[in-house]
Amino acid sequence: MAIAEFTIIPIGTATTSLSGYVADLHKELERHSDVRFQMTPMGTILEGPLDRLFEVIRAVHEVPFLNGAARVSTSIKIDDRRDKPDASMEQKMQSVAAKLS
Template sequence: MAIVEVTIIPLGTASPSVSQYVAGCHKVLKQVTDLKYQLTPMSTIIEGDLGRILEVVRQMHETPYQEGAQRVSTTIRIDDRRDKELTMAGKIKAVEDKVSLA
């Protein structure tokens, strides 16, 4: 299982606001039932099978074009751990456990 951070930035738009484009990308995620995701103020975190995540990220990348963007810049950061199950909640808990020991 992988955790992927994705940031999709439309360029060449009439406004500096990108929330409508982010909403469009999240409509793609809402249709997906086999992945978990979390919207953050600066990106979206997706958890699940890496191949499936990359398929969905491709769909998300195309969304701003459908809404009139002339250019799209997508940044992807992948955490793919194979020696044990990796989850968003598990990563957070590992840090919180260490904070409580300090």
């Protein structure tokens, strides 16, 4: 299982506010119920099979274009750990929490 963090930035919009675009991205992510996601103030984290994550990110990348953006910049970070079958968002956070205790 892979974890990917991505940020999508629409460029060439009529306003500096991006919350409408973010809401549309969220709606698209909800359509992909086979992949877990967590939105943060600065991006989105996905969890699932790597090939599927690429498909979902590609679909979400298209959303700003469909809503009038002339240009879109997407940054992606991937953590693809294959030595642990239980690598997940929660497992990563629990590992850090255990070390803080």
